[in-house]
Amino acid sequence: MATDMHKLLGTSEEDDDEDMDMDVKEEDDDHRNRGTTRAASGSSNEEFMFQQSMQDQVGTPGGGGSRRSRPLEEKERTKLRERHRRAITARILGGLRRHGNYNLRVRADINDVIAALAREAGWVVLPDGTTFPSKSQGTKPPGGSSAVAAGSSASYIASQQTSPPALRVVSSVGHRSPVELSSCRMKGVFAPGPSPYDIPPTQSPELVSSVNKADGLVGCSVDVINSKQILEIPPNLTEQDFSGTPYVPVYVMLPLGVINMKCELADRDGLLKHLRILKSIHVDGVKVDCWWGIVEGHSPQEYNWNGYRQLFQMVRDLNLKIQVLMSFHECGGNVGDDVCIPLPHWVAEIGRTNPDIYFTDREGRRNPECLSWGIDKERILRGRTALEVYFDYMRSFRIELAEFVEDGVISMVEIGLGPCGELRYPSCPIKHGWRYPGVGEFQCYDKYLLKSLRKAADSRGHLFWARGPDNTGSYNSQPQGTGFFCDGGDYDGLYGRFFLKWYSQVLIDHADQILSLAKLVFNSSCIAAKLPDVHWWYRTASHAAELTAGFYNPSNRDGYAAIASTLKKHGATLSFVSGEVQVLNRPDDFSGALGEPEAVAWQVLNAAWDSDTPIARENSLPCHDRVGYNKMLESVKFPNDPDRRQLSSFAYSRLIPALMEGHNIVEFERFVKKLHGETVMNHHHHHHHQQV
Numbered sequence: 001m002a003t004d005m006h007k008l009l010g011t012s013e014e015d016d017d018e019d020m021d022m023d024v025k026e027e028d029d030d031h032r033n034r035g036t037t038r039a040a041s042g043s044s045n046e047e048f049m050f051q052q053s054m055q056d057q058v059g060t061p062g063g064g065g066s067r068r069s070r071p072l073e074e075k076e077r078t079k080l081r082e083r084h085r086r087a088i089t090a091r092i093l094g095g096l097r098r099h100g101n102y103n104l105r106v107r108a109d110i111n112d113v114i115a116a117l118a119r120e121a122g123w124v125v126l127p128d129g130t131t132f133p134s135k136s137q138g139t140k141p142p143g144g145s146s147a148v149a150a151g152s153s154a155s156y157i158a159s160q161q162t163s164p165p166a167l168r169v170v171s172s173v174g175h176r177s178p179v180e181l182s183s184c185r186m187k188g189v190f191a192p193g194p195s196p197y198d199i200p201p202t203q204s205p206e207l208v209s210s211v212n213k214a215d216g217l218v219g220c221s222v223d224v225i226n227s228k229q230i231l232e233i234p235p236n237l238t239e240q241d242f243s244g245t246p247y248v249p250v251y252v253m254l255p256l257g258v259i260n261m262k263c264e265l266a267d268r269d270g271l272l273k274h275l276r277i278l279k280s281i282h283v284d285g286v287k288v289d290c291w292w293g294i295v296e297g298h299s300p301q302e303y304n305w306n307g308y309r310q311l312f313q314m315v316r317d318l319n320l321k322i323q324v325l326m327s328f329h330e331c332g333g334n335v336g337d338d339v340c341i342p343l344p345h346w347v348a349e350i351g352r353t354n355p356d357i358y359f360t361d362r363e364g365r366r367n368p369e370c371l372s373w374g375i376d377k378e379r380i381l382r383g384r385t386a387l388e389v390y391f392d393y394m395r396s397f398r399i400e401l402a403e404f405v406e407d408g409v410i411s412m413v414e415i416g417l418g419p420c421g422e423l424r425y426p427s428c429p430i431k432h433g434w435r436y437p438g439v440g441e442f443q444c445y446d447k448y449l450l451k452s453l454r455k456a457a458d459s460r461g462h463l464f465w466a467r468g469p470d471n472t473g474s475y476n477s478q479p480q481g482t483g484f485f486c487d488g489g490d491y492d493g494l495y496g497r498f499f500l501k502w503y504s505q506v507l508i509d510h511a512d513q514i515l516s517l518a519k520l521v522f523n524s525s526c527i528a529a530k531l532p533d534v535h536w537w538y539r540t541a542s543h544a545a546e547l548t549a550g551f552y553n554p555s556n557r558d559g560y561a562a563i564a565s566t567l568k569k570h571g572a573t574l575s576f577v578s579g580e581v582q583v584l585n586r587p588d589d590f591s592g593a594l595g596e597p598e599a600v601a602w603q604v605l606n607a608a609w610d611s612d613t614p615i616a617r618e619n620s621l622p623c624h625d626r627v628g629y630n631k632m633l634e635s636v637k638f639p640n641d642p643d644r645r646q647l648s649s650f651a652y653s654r655l656i657p658a659l660m661e662g663h664n665i666v667e668f669e670r671f672v673k674k675l676h677g678e679t680v681m682n683h684h685h686h687h688h689h690q691q692v
Contacts, residue, residue, distance in 0.1 A: 285321030374448025437593030438476035504552035539594035
């Protein structure tokens, strides 16, 4: 195989001394010698691509072991060559990031570059490297030229499933730039997901949902030894005792790709193994996305629930519960989604001739992540309104999977109300160049929402108000740099108040209408709606980032009370997505964004408590360490609350293979016990842990 490969590459054993930029053989040997520091089997991305392409002709994976011993100076030369090659890659990346708005991770490699350029040209590049022209090629890639960013690397989860030997344990653990930290903060928050441009290779971009063993250990020192980690728990860590506190059920979110595009279980045995481990540490259940793009993907009102039925049976057999999310949004448009699940094919077809079905910004850029709320009552989806489409889908679920609803295996149905399943406008799309902590942009420029705005202006007798504000800056502006959001700006004037009232009311009406339909379908079951934690610019008067997201919550108005009472009206639970862990290590550079995660969370939670709405919580940042878990516990358990209020459930994001290994599972089990209010022994390490 080795020699075949070199023929293919046009290289030969004697090429050793040439400074070749993609010398696969060298790379291979180099990494094999450093094999101790690698997570997966040690060969590089490039070699993996060639192996894949040759798998058919040659039966053996890997490069064979014939060329083992090579003199030391050759190894040194190899290292230099490798360093040189990486430096070039780094410069290419730097240029693309700076001048082309490409979302590339700091430690990206050449595959990321190729993938990004291919996506820019309209190709589809899957995480395992499979590449093919997209249907719409020739016109323009689906996400506009900016689709580049989507999942620029085979991420952790994907690579675990397809197991390309392409993972690296990064040796510079724990040194991250402020940008990386702030961008990592983002998933549930509401950036669609932290931008992958600074996620170290081992970390999945499902970002927040998964973190590599070594890199995600916030606040702990880690030694990577033979790719096992040794954790030192900070000595000054005072731990709270949660024994005797109310029992909070714990759900673990399943990987995004657990059901494939044909609606089949992707890896039955692997999943079963993981579910058994979760059961053994007394997790209460799992949470899973029911993707519209999979179930009703091909033609209207033809639903396929097969994979979900099998999954639910497995979960029921293990005596676990399920929370489901009716996912009416796309997966894969967000950086960090390592799986690509677009909206249904037939919907995308309609969008090609009528792009106004999507949320649109001032410059006319469309966002195909989910449908605009402007078409909730427009009969343009092959004779149905968007609300009818959502209703029919929920009803199909309720009928086809009735047994699981009726026997209580399904404990909660969360209704997707916008991008990422969250109730918000997609005001901070990374694919249009937004970066934390920009204020984002209003997304009301599709013709249907503009029509609604015109109607509202007309009924006030001010037709000249039938427009969006023109002094809001752009995605990455800061509030003080704009006439609209600055202190004393137009947001607080007559027109500004009119516009914001309308814009935020559209969001509330959308939630109100879908939740009333969900209530009809799922009558006695618990339904829920997901709210993001938009905390940046919270300490400025206008709360700009919240305004563009649809929360009319400036310092002189409570924007969350109306939302909470809407949920209350339909008996829905508020599922709050937040990333408190970030507060641990918020980079000082961004304290300029005057954010205040705890403050927003506090305001949202109080709005729910005041209206007597139950609260469930989901974390947005992955975490596998004691410090992070303790931070999460405080945000879930409210230790100082005199009313001893508690959450109805906690969903942990997300199941990745690393969670199931050695020390991580021990820490996670400890976290589960504390959420359950059980006593936890406080000795630091215990080495015995039963695997199932």
